[in-house]
Amino acid sequence: MDQEWTTTTFNSEERERELREFKRKTGIQVKLLPSPESTREQLALWREVLRTGASGPDVYTVDVIWPSILNENFLDLKPYFANEASGAFPSITAAYTVDNKLVAVPYDANLGMLYYRTDLLGQYGYRAPPQTWDELESMAARIQAGERAKGKKDFWGFVWQGAATEALTCNALEWQASEGGGQIIEQDQTISVNNPQAIQAWQRAAGWVGSISPPSVVGYKEWDALNVWVAGNAAFMRNWTLGYVDSQAPRSLVRNKFDIGPLPGGKARRVTTLGGNGLAISRFSAHPREALALVRYFTSRDVQVRRSKVFLELPTRPELYEQHEVLEPNPHFAALGQALRTDLVSRPSTVTGKKYEDVAKVYIQAIHSVLTGEKSAPEAASSLEKQLVLITGFRKAPPPGTNRAAPNRSPEPTR
Numbered sequence: 102m103d104q105e106w107t108t109t110t111f112n113s114e115e116r117e118r119e120l121r122e123f124k125r126k127t128g129i130q131v132k133l134l135p136s137p138e139s140t141r142e143q144l145a146l147w148r149e150v151l152r153t154g155a156s157g158p159d160v161y162t163v164d165v166i167w168p169s170i171l172n173e174n175f176l177d178l179k180p181y182f183a184n185e186a187s188g189a190f191p192s193i194t195a196a197y198t199v200d201n202k203l204v205a206v207p208y209d210a211n212l213g214m215l216y217y218r219t220d221l222l223g224q225y226g227y228r229a230p231p232q233t234w235d236e237l238e239s240m241a242a243r244i245q246a247g248e249r250a251k252g253k254k255d256f257w258g259f260v261w262q263g264a265a266t267e268a269l270t271c272n273a274l275e276w277q278a279s280e281g282g283g284q285i286i287e288q289d290q291t292i293s294v295n296n297p298q299a300i301q302a303w304q305r306a307a308g309w310v311g312s313i314s315p316p317s318v319v320g321y322k323e324w325d326a327l328n329v330w331v332a333g334n335a336a337f338m339r340n341w342t343l344g345y346v347d348s349q350a351p352r353s354l355v356r357n358k359f360d361i362g363p364l365p366g367g368k369a370r371r372v373t374t375l376g377g378n379g380l381a382i383s384r385f386s387a388h389p390r391e392a393l394a395l396v397r398y399f400t401s402r403d404v405q406v407r408r409s410k411v412f413l414e415l416p417t418r419p420e421l422y423e424q425h426e427v428l429e430p431n432p433h434f435a436a437l438g439q440a441l442r443t444d445l446v447s448r449p450s451t452v453t454g455k456k457y458e459d460v461a462k463v464y465i466q467a468i469h470s471v472l473t474g475e476k477s478a479p480e481a482a483s484s485l486e487k488q489l490v491l492i493t494g495f496r497k498a499p500p501p502g503t504n505r506a507a508p509n510r511s512p513e514p515t516r
């Protein structure tokens with residue numbers, strides 16, 4: 102069972118090729134099963150098929166946020182994949198490790214990126230993509246007005262994922278963390294979400310809806326944003342690295358007219374949400390030997406190198422971001438490796454363990470209610486905080502980096 106974007110012709114042809122190669126090398130036949138579009142629906146399906154035991158699938162991709170949630174269903178892969186685990190970015194391996202058990206072997210990484218139209222930036226006199234959210238707003242507004250004036254009525258400045266799905270968790274976390282608004286729940290088990298920086302970041306995004314972004318962006322998942330983008334109807338898009346292939350596909354109207362780079366920064370820093378998958382084996386698998394061989398093949402260095410070339414898929418081994426064979430066909434990887442080292446923000450899935458699903462659900466609802474104007478951002482933040490206290494039992498605290506002392510304390514004496 103694979104969560105990945107297997108729908109495009111190019112993608113599925115490449116997959117077929119890999120499976121043929123695997124069969125040729127091992128004699129093992131693999132059947133790739135279809136899956137629903139969004140993460141939360143996929144998780145529900147994974148649970149259902151895992152319940153079928155030995156008659157169910159053998160190998161599963163595991164979203165980077167699922168290891169604690171699905172842990173009991175999978176084998177400990179540590180004894181078989183010690184090298185793969187230690188050779189991957191430590192933050193990635195940590196995400197797939199629960200109580201010292203390697204629930205899944207790091208398979209690919211996925212990062213939120215800014216896609217931008219190089220042709221339009223040039224036409225409107227911009228030399229570089231936006232470095233900050235402020236710049237993005239003004240550039241998007243100007244390009245949108247200009248393109249509309251030329252008669253492109255459906256043109257928008259910025260498209261992203263505003264539907265009430267896990268992708269919204271990733272977008273909103275990027276907005277707030279870049280402004281110093283924390284990671285919702287911090288590693289030290291404190292709930293930091295109700296803070297002025299996060300509130301402002303959500304408010305700002307709500308202001309995009311219907312101005313630089315279409316009103317329907319509150320219903321957009323990854324593919325919806327990508328469809329607007331490849332039709333040439335947006336100046337900027339937030340999407341995963343995996344959107345690159347479709348943007349460069351022969352039928353894409355933005356082919357050779359765009360580039361990707363880091364998301365704009367806020368007052369605190371630049372961030373990108375860590376996404377991606379590991380590969381896990383069902384503990385009920387009737388074919389554990391074959392399953393191990395498949396996981397070994399898919400997580401191998403060779404497959405990661407090839408996928409970096411054909412899909413711009415991000416290898417999980419830091420070592421590969423310095424290799425000529427990866428960098429030469431695709432210079433983007435230098436910046437991508439850097440982002441993986443310095444800009445990552447993780448969803449609070451490790452610290453909340455099995456409760457992450459409920460945590461994400463109430464976070465998504467809160468953000469969505471701000472985007473649709475149903476609630477004000479301060480209202481949504483304060484009721485979200487209460488819900489998170491109930492779900493996790495953790496205490497509240499301001500996000501790290503902000504003043505954690507009592508707000509009313511008297512100023513320090515000066516000399």
Ligand code: GLC
Pocket residue numbers: 139140164165166211266267268271341375376377378
């Ligand atoms: C991508 C990411 C995954 C994330 C999902 C949200 O598939 O790889 O980690 O949960 O998007 O839609």
